[in-house]
Amino acid sequence: MSCQSSIVDIFSRVKYAYPILEGKVKNICTDEEYTKIVEEIKNANLTKRFETLINHEIERYIRQKISPSFWSKFKNTTNEEHGFDEFKIAVDELYDNVRSFVPLLERLEELTRTGEQSRDITIQRKAQILSHFKLIVRATLLSQLPLSHEIIIEHFYKIAFNVFCNTDSVNTDSGDQExxxxxxxxxxxxxxxxxDIVCTFHEINCKLxxxxxxxxLVGNVLTSLIYIRIKDHVTQVCDRSFDVSQLAPLENWLETVVLSWLTRIYSGGSSKSMSLDEKIRIAIFKFKQKLSHYLYETYTKIRIDQLFNIIIEYDDSKPAIEDLRICLERTDLRKTLVHSLQDALKTRLLHPGVNTSDILTAYIAAxxxxxxLDxxxxxxxTVTEPIKSYLRSRTDTVRCVISGLLDDYPSDLADELVKGELLQLDDGSIDEDNENWDNWMPDPVDADPTKSTQRRMSDIISMLVSVYGSQDxxxxxxxxxxxxxLLSQLNYHTEREIRHLELLKRRFGENQLHYCEVMLKDIYDSKRIDGLIQTNNTYTNDNIPFxxxxxxxxxxxxxPFKEEWxxxxxxxxxxxxxxxxxIFExxxxxxxxxxxxHxxxxxxxxxxxxxxxxxxxAPIQATIIINFQNKKQWSLDELAEKIHVPATVLRRKITLWVSQGILKEIxxxxxxxxxxSVTKNRTVAELVEDEENESAMASASDQREEELQVFWSYIVGMLTNLDSMPLERIHQMLKMFANRGPGAVECGLPELRHFLDNKVRAHQLLFSGGLYRLPRL
Incomplete structure (x- = not known):
């Protein structure tokens, strides 16, 4: 008999031993018959060839029979219960089909057995064949993956997860048990x-x-499902108040609920990870790290969206800030925080509809x-730079800061003033003697190296002063x-002002506040001198009735005073x-x-x-009404000429008597x-309050603008000779030549920029490409 005819004969007998070659799995021949077939194959040295042939036929059978039947259950459905049942049926059927190959695989192991193998080698060979078979199953199934396969998988695990999380909970639509x-x-x-759902869940997981x-098969669906549940839970938790830390409860929820559920999935029902295989424990640990990072990232993003409100509610929101600080160290969302918070500040705070005092309150809280936080x-x-720029553009910022410092009621600024810390301004120098080098840490990589000194400031007052760059x-x-x-009070009491002055001297220094000491001394001297005059016989013998x-x-x-008429x-x-x-003389x-x-x-x-x-x-209002004592009717121009007051001022001041019904504009x-008497439009208290709110003094910004005019001639000379200069060069030149001698006016870089920008708006300067130049005539 030829070799070719021998192979054909053996192959026909192998079909009987391996019905898979005929498109069937069952009806395997008896052990005695199979032993003879194996001997014939080995004698013909055809073991490898037939092993390859059988594996190929196994793969073909799975691809043509089992895989289409399995994926046919994965239909697009919106009914979660139906999807749950379909996934169970699909896995059960797949598992039964795969189990039916066990006898065939045992025959295959006997075919590949060589000589007198040891027990360990036999076990190892069986494991290799089974592992290879499972690889064929996985590869064949996943090669035919339908697009909508995740739908019923999601239904299955969504229902199971909901049961796991809410087993002991009860929804009651009405008050009765029904x-x-x-x-x-x-x-x-x-x-x-x-x-039943729990039992089915564990059974299916064991089979998979x-x-x-x-x-x-289900890894991506599990991850997506858990991510959704984590996001929903974190969102629900973050809707609560900011005065309680939520990070620890979230971490505990992740450990006891989510990871416990995952452990039950991989263990087939057990909640103890120690009973799992080492590879599975490592996989769960890596999954935990990924889920923990997603938890921190989700929590951080939600808190970033709420950060403006968290800042406004500070100090009550300290726990939320601390949680966010921890999460920022574990995520890479600092840039997101900066952009989000700056947008929120510009949208909700930095616009004309918000009072300057409210902006300062928010800035202090920030x-x-x-x-x-950092x-x-x-x-x-980085975040507060837009606030500082906006505050510089408001004319009443400095007055609001000073008013806050001198507030008699508890406030952030008043409390900071009482602390008595020295004022720290960013002058570009570092005090090495006071530097704590033992605890020194480098600045973060996103830090501006030119502002390292300013970042060391923890004093709020210093931060507010640094907005303008100068304390003058x-x-x-x-x-x-x-x-x-001092001018608005009707007595000589200065105790409160002396207390505030002493606190401010600890901040700004005695030299800066020397003028203020003289002003308070003037009040004290006025009281003494007025007392002497009041007791002078020449003065007291006068019969004037006031x-x-x-x-x-x-x-x-x-x-300087505002009005000098x-x-x-x-x-x-x-x-x-x-x-x-x-008498004074x-x-x-x-x-x-x-x-x-006046x-x-x-x-x-x-x-x-x-x-x-x-x-x-006010004296001008008293003068107005006294003139009506001798003459009942006056025109505005006549009265203005008589008392030497501008008509515009007189028109405003006479309103008091018109509103009281004493005068009438006929x-x-x-x-x-x-x-x-006639009907009054406004009360005396309201009008007197309006008068008190009017300041008799020129504002500090107006005074400062006048002082800075000293620099204008220097700047004009520099730009005439050098054509154009950047801001920093102008500032350096002014420090060299204009800030010399006693009583010299100092000017910081931000203040100089503001001064020059005003000159640009007044068309006295041109600004282009970062350079200032004089306009050409």
Whole structure:
């Protein structure tokens, strides 16, 4: 018999031993028959050939029979229960089909057995054949993966996860037990299927694990499903208040719920990871790391979206800030935080509809919160730059800061002032003696190296002063505010102002506040001098029916006054003031007094036909109504000429008496005295309050603008000679040549930029490409 005919004969007998070659799995021949067939194959040296042939036929059978049947169950459906059942049927059928190959695989192992193999080698060979078979199953199934295969897988694990999380929960639609349903399977309690679902869930997972299909088939669906559940849970948790830390409960939820569920999946029902295979434990550990990172990332993104509100609610929101700080160290979302918070600040805070005081309150809260969030100060430096730029554009910023410092009620700025820390400005230098080199840490990689000193500042007042780069503007504003407060009070009490001054001296230094000390001393001296004048016999023998008290100010130490028009007082009042001056001159020898009649306060008692009015008002308002005592009707121009006051000012001041019904405008700019009462439009208190809110002093910004005009001639000269210069070069040149000598005016870089930008807006300078130049004539 030829070799070819021998192979054909053996192959025909192998078909009987391996019905897979005929498209069937069952009806395998008996052991005795198979033993003879194996001997014939080995004698013909055809073992490898037939092994390859059988494996190929196994793969073909799975591809043509088992795989299409398995994937036919994965239909697109919106019914979760139907999807759950279809996935169970598909896995059960696949598992039964694969198990039917076991006898055939045992025959295959016997075919490849060589000589007297040891038991260990036999076991190892069986494992290799089984592993190769499972590889064929996986590869063949996954090669025919349908597009919608994840739908029923998601239904299956979604239902199982919901049962796991809500097994002990009950939904009650009404108060009675009849409306109760299980929160796990959403069935009525008397027909709950949770236990069946759990058993089916563990059974299917065990089969998938045995087939080594769990990770390949359902891994992506599990990950997606868990991600959705984590995001929903974190979102729900973050909707609560910010005064409780949520990170630890979230981590505990991830460990006890999500990872416990995963462990049950991979273990086939056990909740103890120690019973798992080492490879599976490693896989779960890596999965845990991935899920933990996603948890931190999700929590961080949600908190970043809420960060503006968290900052506004600081200090109550410290726990949320601490959670966010921990998460930022474990994620790469610093840039996202910076852009998101800056957008929120610009949209919700930095616009004309928000008061400057509210912006400062938010800025102070941001300083505190961002210092806790990032102790290096890099986030604070980056995020708050738009706030500082916007505050520089508001004219009342400095006044609001100073008012906050001097507030008698508890406030952030008042508390900071009491701390008494030294003022720290970013002058570009580092105090090496005070540097704690033992605890030194390098700045983060995203830090600006030119602002390292500024980031070391933890003092809020220093941060606010650094907005303008110079403390001169703040000191001048304090002088103006102090002058307003001293001139507006009706007594000589200065205890509160002295206390504030001493606190400010600890911040700004005594030299900066020397003028303010003189101003307070003027009040003390005024009290003493006025007391001497009041007791002078010459003054007391006068029969004038009113008394006068004065504040005697050292003009060169007080801020300039806003209005300097000369009010013409009634003659009997002016004579009394002249007598007051003469007595002062006798006390002080070579000194005299120059009255400021537009300042002060007058107590008037007005008697009309049917009523009496007792009121405090400004001297100009008292002068207006006294002139109506002799003449009942005045035109605005006539009265303005008589008392030497601009008509625009007179029009504003006369409103008090019109509103009180004492005067009436009978024609345009013509006023008549009303002896009988009429309806009042506004109360005296409201109008007096309006008067008190008007400052008699020029604002610090106006004063500072005038001081900075000293630099203008230097700048014009520099740009005339050098054509164009950048801001930094102009600043350096001014420091070299303009800031020399006693009483020199200092100017920081931000303040100089603001000054030059005003000149650009006034068309006195041109700015292009980062360079300033004079306009060409």
């Amino acid at each position: 409306g109760s349903e299980c929160a796990g399977c959403n069935k009525e309690l008397n027909s709950c299927k949770c236990q 694990i045995e087939l080594e299909l769990l990770e390949r 300083i505190k919160a961002l210092k806790q 102790p290096t100060g890099v986030l604070l430096e 503007l703040f000191v001048n504003e304090y002088r103006t505010l102090l002058a307003d407060r 008394s006068t008290s004065s504040l005697i100010l050292s003009a060169q130490f007080w801020p 000369k009010l013409e007082l009634p003659k009997f009042i002016q004579q009394h003031l002249n007598k007051y001056v003469k 006798t006390l002080k020898g070579n000194r005299t007094l120059c009255w400021k009649p 300042l002060g306060n007058v107590h008037l008692e007005i008697e009309l036909k049917d009523r009496k009015i007792d009121i405090h008002c 024609n345009t700019d013509v006023f008549l005295l009303q002896e009988e």
